[in-house]
Structures are given as structure tokens and as C-alpha cells.
Amino acid sequence: MQIPQRYIAHFDLDSFFVSVEVLNNPDLKDKPVLVGGSAERGVVAACSYAARKFGIHSAMPMKKAMQLCPQAIIVRGTRGEYSRFSRWVTDIIAAKAPLFEKASIDEFYIDLTGMDKYFDVFKWTIALREEIIEKTGLPISFALATNKMIAKIATDQAKPNGYIFIQPGMEKEFLAPLPVNKIPGVGEHTFIHLKEMGINAIGDILNYSAAEMEKRLGKWGADLWTKAQGLHFSEVHPYHEAKSISTENTFEENKTDMAFLLSELVRMTEKVAYELRQDEKLAGCMAVKIRYPDFETTSRQTTINYTFRDDELIPVAMDLFHKLYRKGQPVRLLGVRLSELTNHAIQGSLFDDGAKKNNLYKAIDDVKNKFGKSLLQKARTVKITDKEKGR
Known part of the structure; x- marks a missing residue:
């Protein structure tokens, strides 16, 4: 049997963070824009093509970037908007593509192998690009090739806002x-x-x-x-949009102590965040579940900026809990779930001290992997015995 010719398309949203900022503030169009942290200690998460002409690139210290281009405009970044636009593009692709991979917040691979029997794969890919641009307003480049590596390299050659087909x-x-x-x-x-x-x-x-x-x-x-x-x-x-990481705890006795419930919430959030990092994923949605003694179960979820960090997830879990919990009611079960998972490759980690923070989490996880997950915990999750309280 003849093996079908592989066709892989690689889509990459051009200068994604900057493009979103320009859509929300058209005055930034064609100007040297830097998205990232403060001028003194921040890092460039993304820069416009006008800024790149001065030799600026992502991951460069903001201080150096401003030396290269003093007139550059620094935008702190609205990461919630990046998540929203990323989901919008994902939904458009998911509605059309037979098989696709979300490689990062702004990057997608589509496998069109075998589809050439039914339609012109290059024309189909052009039409998908046009639909994304028309609906979202975002510039996007793509390359069609016979494998992922060629497609990714070729997409860089097609930028900005273009496309190319590397024939078999x-x-x-x-x-x-x-x-x-x-x-x-x-x-x-x-x-x-x-x-x-x-x-x-x-x-x-x-x-x-x-x-x-x-x-x-x-x-x-x-x-x-x-x-x-x-x-x-x-x-x-x-x-797989539905993939999630979750944990829950059914208490031996119904609990009303708020300090205990919040401590347990923090512990469980730490647990799912750790598992998220081990899978090299980021979450775009978080949910908290509460079950009462009469088995009535309620849950509440919210979309979040893609993250794997405890310090960003814990406040969201707390907020969801307080909005959901019926004050004074005993709790039988508490649960935390992270969903809308995507790959680890995300430039958002370059905002402010994000890179340093990520290194800190890596160090903490390394210790947990070597000596056990319970060795390092948030202070509020550590249970103190009566004997220890008296010391």
C-alpha cells in the first residue's frame, strides 16, 4: 500500500503580544513597541517589527532595549487579552482542522495528510489564514511542508504576515x-x-x-x-481541550473551620500546579468544587492567564472559594481543577521577574522530586500539633 504524502502546516501569530496591543490601541501601529516589564528591571517579552530594526529582540533586558531605541513605547502587557485571543484563534482552527496541535499560545501545527484526495491543501490553508485574519484582526503567517521542522523554519521565512509552500x-x-x-x-x-x-x-x-x-x-x-x-x-x-488536572479531598468529618478549609485549598492548588509543571503544561482555566453534607455539590470556574505558578493560581482559587462557599455551612468535600491546558512554550514567562520566578519553581520542584513532595510546603498548609504549639 502506498504511503500518503505528508502535509503539515505551521501557523504562527506574528509578534502576537504586540499585535494584540495594537488592536486594543491603534495609536501603537507602526511604532517601536516593547511589551514586557519595567524599564529598569524588566525583560522584553515581545517587540514590534519597528523595534526590531534597532536590534531589539525578545528576552533582552528592557534597559538595554531602551538604550538601543530611547523612543520605544513600553506596554506592560494585558495577559488576559492574550489568553482570550489565543482561544479565539484555537476555536477557529478547531472548527476546520482535521488534526491540530497547539504548540504554544501563538503557534499551531495542522496535519493535512491524506486530505489532498479531497481538496487542494494549499488553497485550504490560505483560506483558513484569511478567516483567522478576518475574524480576529491578527496578522498570522504559515508554511505548508512535508514535516513539522520544515514548516516551522519556512514560517520564519514567510514573516511578516505571509505564507509559503515548500513542495514535496x-x-x-x-x-x-x-x-x-x-x-x-x-x-x-x-x-x-x-x-x-x-x-x-x-x-x-x-x-x-x-x-x-x-x-x-x-x-x-x-x-x-x-x-x-x-x-x-x-x-x-x-x-484536547477537555484535558485537565484535578484533585479533591473528602473529609472524614465535615469541616467548618475556615482556616483549615483555606489551608486545604492552598495545599491542593500547590499539588495540581506541581503536576502541571511536571507535565510541562500551562492552564487557562481554574475551577473549585464544594460538596456539602447533604451531597449537594457546587462548582465555579473562571478563565485565567495561562500559568503554572502557585502564586498566580492560589489567589484565583481563594476568590472562587469565597464566591462559592455558603458561610457557616460544613463542608464534606473540596476540590480544585485546572483545565484548558497548553504546552509550556509561552513568552508570557518573560514579563517582569517571570524568568527568575520560573527558575525558583524549578528549584523547588527539583527538591520535591528528590526528597518528596511534602518537604517544601506553603507555611499556611503545615499542620502544627498541640505539642509544637506549646514550644
Whole structure:
């Protein structure tokens, strides 16, 4: 049986955070805009194309960016809006695409393999892009290719706000003239090493055999050689909106003590946030559930800025609890659920001290993984015995 030709589209919302800010404030159009933290200690989460002309890029300290472009406009960022627009685009794609993966808040892969029997896949992809632009007002670029790697690299070539189709069989020719660091995973150290080998463009890799590349760079060298051929076999992982992480606790005795209930709420939120980080996911929706002794069960949920951080989730859980709880009523069961999960790759972590905070959570999780989850807890969740109280 003949294997069907693979067709993978990669969609990427252009300068997503800036685009959302411009839609909400048209006065920012065509100006050097920096989205992120404060001028003194913040980091650039995103920048407009007008700002990039000055050499500014994401993850750059805001202080340095302002030195490069003193007239740049700093926007603190409205992350709730980014989540809303991301969901809007996701809904449009979900209504049309046979199989898609949400790689991040502003990036999608669509698998159209086998669909060429029924329609022109390139025309279909163009029509989807036009629908997204028409409905949301957001600029979006895409590339259609035979695998995820080629599609992602080609999308960068199509920007800003354009599209490209790398025809089957043209992968190697497309890649050959591009700088070798266009291959995902080629970092600064590897880039320097490759240049020392005389490899500046992707096509230069093919001057070596796979065995030679492996000898020089180990398994990564052989992998680079394969990628330079235009070969990549990663699958599009289906996006499941309904996937969630939850925990709940049915108490042995009905509880009315508010301090205990809030302590338990914090503990459970910490638990689901930890599981979220272990799965390298972010949540866009949170819910709290309460069951009373008569088995009446109520729940309340709210959309949130995509996050995996305890300090951002706990206040939301508290707010939901207070809106839901019938004061003075004993509680039989308490539950917390996170849903609308998406992949970890999100630029929102670059706002203010986000990167430092993420590193802190990583360090905490490393300790939990090594010595047990209960070793590090929020102070309010630690149960103190009567003997300890008397010390």
C-alpha cells in the first residue's frame, strides 16, 4: 500500500503580544513597541517589527532595549487579552482542522495528510489564514511542508504576515542556503563549533557524511545531518481541550473551620500546579468544587492567564472559594481543577521577574522530586500539633 504524502502546516501569530496591543490601541501601529516589564528591571517579552530594526529582540533586558531605541513605547502587557485571543484563534482552527496541535499560545501545527484526495491543501490553508485574519484582526503567517521542522523554519521565512509552500521533494533545496542555526536546537555553542568546521549554511552539513558528523558531535551530529536532508519524523500531537488536572479531598468529618478549609485549598492548588509543571503544561482555566453534607455539590470556574505558578493560581482559587462557599455551612468535600491546558512554550514567562520566578519553581520542584513532595510546603498548609504549639 502506498504511503500518503505528508502535509503539515505551521501557523504562527506574528509578534502576537504586540499585535494584540495594537488592536486594543491603534495609536501603537507602526511604532517601536516593547511589551514586557519595567524599564529598569524588566525583560522584553515581545517587540514590534519597528523595534526590531534597532536590534531589539525578545528576552533582552528592557534597559538595554531602551538604550538601543530611547523612543520605544513600553506596554506592560494585558495577559488576559492574550489568553482570550489565543482561544479565539484555537476555536477557529478547531472548527476546520482535521488534526491540530497547539504548540504554544501563538503557534499551531495542522496535519493535512491524506486530505489532498479531497481538496487542494494549499488553497485550504490560505483560506483558513484569511478567516483567522478576518475574524480576529491578527496578522498570522504559515508554511505548508512535508514535516513539522520544515514548516516551522519556512514560517520564519514567510514573516511578516505571509505564507509559503515548500513542495514535496524541495526540502533540501529550501534548507541549503539558510544559516545553520535556523535548525531548531542549534544553540550558540553548537553554532560556533559548526562554523569552526566550515559549516555556515545548512547545505554545508552535506559536505560531511553522517558518520563524520557523529564523530565530531556525537548523536546530535548524526541528527543534524538527517535534518539537513530535510527529514523529520515528529508527529502532530492532537490538541484536547477537555484535558485537565484535578484533585479533591473528602473529609472524614465535615469541616467548618475556615482556616483549615483555606489551608486545604492552598495545599491542593500547590499539588495540581506541581503536576502541571511536571507535565510541562500551562492552564487557562481554574475551577473549585464544594460538596456539602447533604451531597449537594457546587462548582465555579473562571478563565485565567495561562500559568503554572502557585502564586498566580492560589489567589484565583481563594476568590472562587469565597464566591462559592455558603458561610457557616460544613463542608464534606473540596476540590480544585485546572483545565484548558497548553504546552509550556509561552513568552508570557518573560514579563517582569517571570524568568527568575520560573527558575525558583524549578528549584523547588527539583527538591520535591528528590526528597518528596511534602518537604517544601506553603507555611499556611503545615499542620502544627498541640505539642509544637506549646514550644
